[in-house]
Amino acid sequence: MTDLSQATREALLRVGTSTLTGILSRRGLRNMFMQEVRPIRQDLPRMVGPAYTMRFIPAREDKAGAGGRGPLQRQAMEECPPGHVLVVDARGDARAASAGDLYVGRLRARGCAGIVTDGGLRDTDGVHKTGLPAYHRRASSPPSGIVHHPIDINLPIGCGGVAVYPGDILVGDCDGVVVIPPDIVDAVAEEAVATTLYDEFAEEEVARGRSLVGLFPVVGEEAKRDFEAWKKARSV
């Protein structure tokens, strides 16, 4: 179980994945945003939490549990620690479901922070009703075992083309999911809050007609002074 400080968790809940991918990119981490993984609905709450992983391999008729839902899958729902995000490596295959509303409901009841798969979720209306942030490739009703076989828990995996190690911090918003290494998450969160504040200032300036020159992406001296004044005025 990974420690994620309350301050960092709260900070991450207030910043966007675009801000975070920008910061990670400047630190040399260029492949941290999951491709083709999206929220099941547009109005989900934001998601923040350390990763707890499950790996699927293709199903095979001669393996116990093929065609059904193995105990490993249920175990993941029972053991994913509170505050954590269950991340499923479904090899990008959404022909059958990675999980459904009862499993997601159990994660929710146990205080988990979200579920992410690069395959599909089923019962998406039910999943949505649990209130747990849930990300997938697309809705998929067929039972998991037709395509997938859960093979192990909490090993490093790939999800949406990104490496996810147990304990990595996942942040999700309406645009998708970003992965943050835990050893830099506090610094990244702090920087993200500052960047977000500046973006808020810049958005207001842009909305009232200010040019991007000296404002964004390169910040000139004048913009720096104006930003300081803006912060003072808002008592930030």
Next chain:
Amino acid sequence: MTDLSQATREALLRVGTSTLTGILSRRGLRNMFMQEVRPIRQDLPRMVGPAYTMRFIPAREDKAGAGGRGPLQRQAMEECPPGHVLVVDARGDARAASAGDLYVGRLRARGCAGIVTDGGLRDTDGVHKTGLPAYHRRASSPPSGIVHHPIDINLPIGCGGVAVYPGDILVGDCDGVVVIPPDIVDAVAEEAVATTLYDEFAEEEVARGRSLVGLFPVVGEEAKRDFEAWKKARSV
């Protein structure tokens, strides 16, 4: 025209495609859920009805009707029986539309139950306004004849990677569309209602913190007793 009993139709309107694919899978039918076929909007009513099929092949400039909308397409809209779902084999090609709002409006006016294509629908706002459940791959404005040539009606087809025979029962919800063979549809519907009731019970239990062990997917003795009590209490 296929008979679909009123009781079965009503039952199917109350169960999810995930429940149905689960039941079909246990009966050995593993490929009954259309891939990459989704509702045009999230708030559609559910869809239930027997399939009436239309097949497209690629358009060719030397064939009458190429570049336009052939009489066969209009015929499908005029002859798809009330209560039925028009299912279009568009070879998964959404570069041009399979149908638009006037065609869908006519289906609606004639009492049809829905339209499904593995290609695209155009005028999706207008289609949505007709109120008819409509499923496709993605919105596509270009006229059908640029890409498609309607070639025959009510033959077995493929749609979304699933075989659809005329008279098969189609059920659609927010997650997609499942195909049910008509000879087992009554039994499947009955089982689905029972499963749905149990799922409702299990969801409540999960929401109040009960473990999945003995509850789902494997149902233990205790859960069976609790379920009976729950049903009694609700006078189901």
Next chain:
Amino acid sequence: MTDLSQATREALLRVGTSTLTGILSRRGLRNMFMQEVRPIRQDLPRMVGPAYTMRFIPAREDKAGAGGRGPLQRQAMEECPPGHVLVVDARGDARAASAGDLYVGRLRARGCAGIVTDGGLRDTDGVHKTGLPAYHRRASSPPSGIVHHPIDINLPIGCGGVAVYPGDILVGDCDGVVVIPPDIVDAVAEEAVATTLYDEFAEEEVARGRSLVGLFPVVGEEAKRDFEAWKKARSV
């Protein structure tokens, strides 16, 4: 900067992309609808305006601006003329963003008419809040420079599989984006308004149970008379 008459602009704001692709197809223009380019949200206002283009090529670590956001991108936001649509050729690659909310906000503040990319947009909630019509392939948070390098402005480009020449007229609705050559846009708009009026009449007729025969897509004498009467009654 292209002239687009106020009358034509207003006409185009009232007609659908399906009507326009139909008219263009009858004039022999069969590939004018962008594939896999969709509105960032379903509730966007319609978009009409001449194209102002920007071209991306793949990023390369040895080129200035790689890994960051080059001055060319900002220049596009500052120079896209009011009333115009910024169209980005991202080679269909949505692994990184084509633009975000500050850039889109600047386009909005400067009176531009929209933004279209066959890649991805980031900060889609912020983009949505600007109110500017925005079309993309899918949301994508990573900064542009990880994947893209802006290379030139206002050359002919490809976007969503369609050729876009600077000054072409773009029209977007909930189904997507269509491109209209400027030399025929007045005639196309006029025809589209007439077609839309007939469609409105036909929709009403269909809704009250009239057959498609002689009504759509082929219009018979009776329908012509009824349409004239309908127009008179509505004083159109």
Next chain:
Amino acid sequence: MTDLSQATREALLRVGTSTLTGILSRRGLRNMFMQEVRPIRQDLPRMVGPAYTMRFIPAREDKAGAGGRGPLQRQAMEECPPGHVLVVDARGDARAASAGDLYVGRLRARGCAGIVTDGGLRDTDGVHKTGLPAYHRRASSPPSGIVHHPIDINLPIGCGGVAVYPGDILVGDCDGVVVIPPDIVDAVAEEAVATTLYDEFAEEEVARGRSLVGLFPVVGEEAKRDFEAWKKARSV
């Protein structure tokens, strides 16, 4: 069974698919070349013959013949007329085979002219040994019935994104397969022979250093005279 004159057959055996697609395109037929359909080996003999078609739909466990190879498939091998090409609509799906060496061997023994599928062939070494021209998407060993169900014979189909009507003339070379409407095949073949002769002349000229200006694709007066002289010298 389609008549294809011996003269036209021989002419088509000597011209390339690129020459034929060029001629068809100038006649307004723009989509006659199968996409992603290639010879199983580079050293196949050329293929010419009228189309005899078979259509697959997705397999389903409740349909007789699912999981095995139905009588319809064998019937196609026994009844495809001599000199004809068996064309299979496999919906572009190569996850299981469309046919193997015994089936192809039977076609060969019965004097058929080739086999084409937009799915896969199995036993490609054995298929190659039969000497019959064979085209597919890629090699695929699994038995047909895992994925496909043969549903009808000699209806119009799609193959490789092209409409194929029974009796259409198919021509295959190392680059792929082109479809020619039978009512224009004699004229197309004649034109193709003439074009091929000019191309041969032009290739020689180009090889010895002549500029393309006035030679290709636009043919100037000088090139016309030189071509006549070249033909005379070769007594063509």
Next chain:
Amino acid sequence: MTDLSQATREALLRVGTSTLTGILSRRGLRNMFMQEVRPIRQDLPRMVGPAYTMRFIPAREDKAGAGGRGPLQRQAMEECPPGHVLVVDARGDARAASAGDLYVGRLRARGCAGIVTDGGLRDTDGVHKTGLPAYHRRASSPPSGIVHHPIDINLPIGCGGVAVYPGDILVGDCDGVVVIPPDIVDAVAEEAVATTLYDEFAEEEVARGRSLVGLFPVVGEEAKRDFEAWKKARSV
């Protein structure tokens, strides 16, 4: 290290993957043929051996070995047991290499039986010269570490959409690679040899003009008698 009897190995070297997938399918194993995995050249020797697996996840700049070739990869080359096939789960991603000629040369020198990846191999000319059977998706020159991070050895993996457990028997021919569970491999091999003999008989019969009826795929009494006579004549 898995035992594979010499008799079974030799039997499997003489039968095709199409014969094996047919036998496995009749035993209910329907997904044992790797998709989009092909020999690097057409003239490779056949491949037979138990699987020794390596798993890749996406590379990440903050993980040791990213950008380079980690010790795990070398370890796999040094420890894959003689007679075994190294199978790499590259998530179907061929943007960078899974291995090159030095690694493959080492496998060859150590007496391994082959290498299979659902990603790409580099130096394919050098790999070919080693003589080791090698299967991949397509050639790919970039060094592994740009895209892949080797994460563990000899766990169950997916490769080409098929589950591969350490010790599974892999067989490769010019069409691709099939996976056989070790507990049935002797029976499968025996059946495959018998089937192959019958196929050889049937091919000869077909080549001399015999109908498929009663010969293939259903074998009638007469064909059974003829086959017995054919075997006697060949003293098989």
Next chain:
Amino acid sequence: MTDLSQATREALLRVGTSTLTGILSRRGLRNMFMQEVRPIRQDLPRMVGPAYTMRFIPAREDKAGAGGRGPLQRQAMEECPPGHVLVVDARGDARAASAGDLYVGRLRARGCAGIVTDGGLRDTDGVHKTGLPAYHRRASSPPSGIVHHPIDINLPIGCGGVAVYPGDILVGDCDGVVVIPPDIVDAVAEEAVATTLYDEFAEEEVARGRSLVGLFPVVGEEAKRDFEAWKKARSV
């Protein structure tokens, strides 16, 4: 026209694209290998030369040259400097040809070094006969103008997902094509020759049974000494 020293050209003709991508990757250039671009035949000579580029956008019926082959295309064949490689940005679209044997023959006759497209080539047998190294996605017979419109010459382009600037050095072997910035090409070539020599040594060592430990990819002291001795023995 770019200068490429004879020494560097000869060096590059003797090294593999895998060696070059490795060297470029160590210099921080990670995306220089074209994806899905392959030689038209396996037995092509290697290709080395500076890039001369042509850009295609999608064809449009209202633009001169649509449906035919424009003068720009011919101009590229006439003006690509001797020793250079013509690189075509076809947006990865192989539905129609990028060039055919007459165009390629002209390049050859004029002393050009190769042709590369991320679309398709037609007349591949004829192209092969010219002897010019030619790379594409797959064979495609339809005339260019059905899909493509040549729009400009010698601007920076994307090809196979890689940025190509005029004057970049392209190297092709049987595995594909790599792009090298001209300002580092001499150093890269020199390093590649040295690396290739070591690889040759290592291959021999591996073939005779030496372990990879200390040999590859990390080179230990002993291997360094042995390599020196090997070079001395071969008088390199």
